[in-house]
Amino acid sequence: MKNKNHAGKRKSEKKAVNLPARVAIRRLPTGVRGLDDILGGGIPEFSFNIIAGTPGCGKTTLAHQFVFANATAKAPALYFTVLGEPALKMLRYQQQYSFFDESRLGNAIRFINLSDVVLHKDLDAVLQEIIKEVTAANPGVVVVDSFRTVVRKAMAGASELEMQSFIQRLALFLTSWEATSFLVGEYTVDEMRDNPIFTVADGLLWLSQVAERNSVVRKLQIFKLRGVASVPGLHTIRIGDDGLQAFSRTLGLVPKATRPVRRRRLSVGIPDLDKMMGGGIPEGDSLLVAGPSGTGKSALATQFIAEGLRRGEPGIMAIFEERPRGYMERADSFGLNLVTPQKKGKLEILYLRPLDLSVDETMQEILDAIVRVGAKRLAIDSLVGFEMALAPGFRADFRESLYRMIAALTGAGVTILSTVEVEDKFTEMSLSHYTISFLTDDIIRLRYVEIDGQLRKVMVVTKMRGGNHSKDIREYVITDKGMVVIRPRSTEYDGLTTGIPRRTGPRQVQKEEAPPEPKAKK
Amino acid sequence: MREFAARLIAHETRGNKSFETRAAAAFLAGEKLRPQLSTLVGIAGYRALLSRALALAGPEVPWLRAVHVKTDGSFDGLDELGAQVGPEKTVEGSVVVLAQLLGLLVAFIGENLTLGLAREVWPELPLNSLDSAEGENDEKQKSRG
Numbered sequence: 001m002k003n004k005n006h007a008g009k010r011k012s013e014k015k016a017v018n019l020p021a022r023v024a025i026r027r028l029p030t031g032v033r034g035l036d037d038i039l040g041g042g043i044p045e046f047s048f049n050i051i052a053g054t055p056g057c058g059k060t061t062l063a064h065q066f067v068f069a070n071a072t073a074k075a076p077a078l079y080f081t082v083l084g085e086p087a088l089k090m091l092r093y094q095q096q097y098s099f100f101d102e103s104r105l106g107n108a109i110r111f112i113n114l115s116d117v118v119l120h121k122d123l124d125a126v127l128q129e130i131i132k133e134v135t136a137a138n139p140g141v142v143v144v145d146s147f148r149t150v151v152r153k154a155m156a157g158a159s160e161l162e163m164q165s166f167i168q169r170l171a172l173f174l175t176s177w178e179a180t181s182f183l184v185g186e187y188t189v190d191e192m193r194d195n196p197i198f199t200v201a202d203g204l205l206w207l208s209q210v211a212e213r214n215s216v217v218r219k220l221q222i223f224k225l226r227g228v229a230s231v232p233g234l235h236t237i238r239i240g241d242d243g244l245q246a247f248s249r250t251l252g253l254v255p256k257a258t259r260p261v262r263r264r265r266l267s268v269g270i271p272d273l274d275k276m277m278g279g280g281i282p283e284g285d286s287l288l289v290a291g292p293s294g295t296g297k298s299a300l301a302t303q304f305i306a307e308g309l310r311r312g313e314p315g316i317m318a319i320f321e322e323r324p325r326g327y328m329e330r331a332d333s334f335g336l337n338l339v340t341p342q343k344k345g346k347l348e349i350l351y352l353r354p355l356d357l358s359v360d361e362t363m364q365e366i367l368d369a370i371v372r373v374g375a376k377r378l379a380i381d382s383l384v385g386f387e388m389a390l391a392p393g394f395r396a397d398f399r400e401s402l403y404r405m406i407a408a409l410t411g412a413g414v415t416i417l418s419t420v421e422v423e424d425k426f427t428e429m430s431l432s433h434y435t436i437s438f439l440t441d442d443i444i445r446l447r448y449v450e451i452d453g454q455l456r457k458v459m460v461v462t463k464m465r466g467g468n469h470s471k472d473i474r475e476y477v478i479t480d481k482g483m484v485v486i487r488p489r490s491t492e493y494d495g496l497t498t499g500i501p502r503r504t505g506p507r508q509v510q511k512e513e514a515p516p517e518p519k520a521k522k
Numbered sequence: 523m524r525e526f527a528a529r530l531i532a533h534e535t536r537g538n539k540s541f542e543t544r545a546a547a548a549f550l551a552g553e554k555l556r557p558q559l560s561t562l563v564g565i566a567g568y569r570a571l572l573s574r575a576l577a578l579a580g581p582e583v584p585w586l587r588a589v590h591v592k593t594d595g596s597f598d599g600l601d602e603l604g605a606q607v608g609p610e611k612t613v614e615g616s617v618v619v620l621a622q623l624l625g626l627l628v629a630f631i632g633e634n635l636t637l638g639l640a641r642e643v644w645p646e647l648p649l650n651s652l653d654s655a656e657g658e659n660d661e662k663q664k665s666r667g
Contacts, residue, residue, distance in 0.1 A: 054537055081564075086563060086564075086567060087563050087564075087567070088562070088563050088567065088571075088630045088631060089630070090629045091630075091635060092630050092632075095631070095632060095635070102634045102635050102638065103634075103638075105635060105638055106638050106639075106641075106642050110563075111561070111562050112561055113560070113561060113562060113564035113567065115562075115564040115566065115567075116564050116565050116566065226587055481551050519581075
């Protein structure tokens with residue numbers, strides 16, 4: 001007890017002491033979309049970093065993006081090229097990227113070739129050459145590409161101790177001159193152990209290419225970054241016209257926003273279905289429409305989006321199976337116009353079927369589109385097509401990734417309708433082979449049933465997280481108005497959910513329907 | 523490109539009245555690019571580019587086939603051959619080699635970066651385009667003024 005009091009007193013005394021303010025480490029933007037978030041805000045100013053990885057991962061492009069994002073005429077970037085990629089080729093290829101601003105070369109960004117010094121002189125001479133150029137230019141950013149070739153040459157004639165001394169002097173000098181520096185090199189993970197470069201470095205950005213079956217995906221890992229809490233793990237990167245883009249593996253992992261108790265209900269454009277759901281989909285929900293092929297899942301998705309547009313709510317359709325033209329034609333056959341809203345920037349149809357897609361990239365694409373059009377509604381058609389478009393390596397984590405994606409998208413304030421194809425078994429009614437009901441708030445199940453010598457369609461709302469819903473199994477057809485619920489619940493049948501119901505009551509008198517049932521005209 | 527190279531060489535040889543002194547100054551234009559290019563691509567890189575430019579100029583200026591590039595990137599045998607072919611042909615040859623060198627740079631790094639390099643070497647010249655006519659007119663007007 002005595003000790004506790006004493007400790008408490010010491011604590012309060014410590015609080016009272018006016019401690020000097022901690023140093024504020026400024027973070028520099030990398031110029032790589034998504035990477036600053038992974039790095040915990042950016043690259044710490046004056047840090048000494050390594051960009052390592054196997055050939056073709058994007059190391060040089062990453063270094064260039066950083067250079068173009070930070071170099072100014074007052075604090076220029078010095079880009080030392082050594083025996084790796086010749087500067088002429090580097091400039092030839094890098095200028096293809098959108099970030100490459102040639103007007104800044106010579107003024108804010110200077111390329112200096114060190115090959116001759118490295119080839120013909122020792123480590124001291126290399127260091128002296130770097131010191132000479134840095135002292136003259138007073139740069140804010142220094143890159144040595146490829147540093148591996150400097151080391152390889154040096155190790156041929158110098159001891160490990162000399163190498164370590166060289167790296168430490170280089171790091172000390174560059175930091176003292178207030179330069180944020182990058183050594184770019186081709187390394188394998190095995191080489192990291194006992195290598196002085198990796199010990200001295202403040203930051204270690206590791207790029208790699210991961211192959212699985214026929215697909216190759218680029219990955220990024222922050223092995224270390226002193227003074228910053230970076231996001232651990234492997235993150236997907238893609239190289240496109242804008243250079244590298246990084247997708248944090250925690251993209252979308254944000255605390256779910258609290259929803260108001262009474263939420264607006266969004267109509268799906270089918271009045272009877274709205275009633276079955278207790279007035280429509282609660283705003284901000286994720287609704288899953290499950291059913292076998294041909295039951296009208298895409299039709300329902302189209303009607304949901306079209307109804308939103310009619311009510312002034314912009315929408316996004318992320319489609320993975322059918323091409324946009326097919327969608328437009330279907331909508332047209334229902335009398336729904338998707339062309340004008342696209343022209344007016346109220347609707348975007350994203351056809352996402354590149355090879356080796358990742359969930360994170362898809363999420364980013366959709367989030368960008370949501371911001372562009374100010375979307376309130378999103379249709380994902382279908383989850384099966386989405387999974388098929390993924391690189392094999394991502395399919396294993398599909399459920400978890402989907403969970404993050406749905407959370408991120410609903411967190412962005414949109415209401416989602418996703419479709420999933422399920423196989424109809426005539427003994428049971430499964431909801432989805434993904435067991436993904438945990439990530440949806442509401443579920444509508446569509447299925448075929450055999451009645452009176454016809455294969456008809458029925459729907460049932462099986463889950464509404466936000467409220468009560470109808471328990472009725474209702475028959476519907478797809479007409480030139482889209483999906484239409486045609487009858488009240490059937491009380492004369494048992495076992496509708498099996499698909500082969502048994503008649504338990506008298507056959508209701510109904511108007512004979514000329515087969516085939518009226519369907520949307522193409 | 524030829525006109526652009528000719529313009530740079532005319533700038534380098536201005537003030538030299540006789541053909542002899544102009545010939546001596548003509549290849550200096552190319553030489554002036556050496557430090558900039560060596561910094562960018564290394565001496566070996568510069569030597570490789572210049573050797574290629576000489577090889578490309580060979581069919582048009584046969585006497586240049588006997589000229590070589592030394593390890594430091596300077597010309598070997600130029601003085602002797604220049605004396606043999608005469609000052610006028612030496613100036614012509616220098617234009618062809620410089621045009622080929624600039625042409626190589628344009629092929630590799632594009633017109634804008636090549637122009638940027640040229641501007642660093644000749645900051646006093648208005649080099650707005652590799653189409654020499656644009657800047658040349660400005661220059662002429664300046665000298666008239």
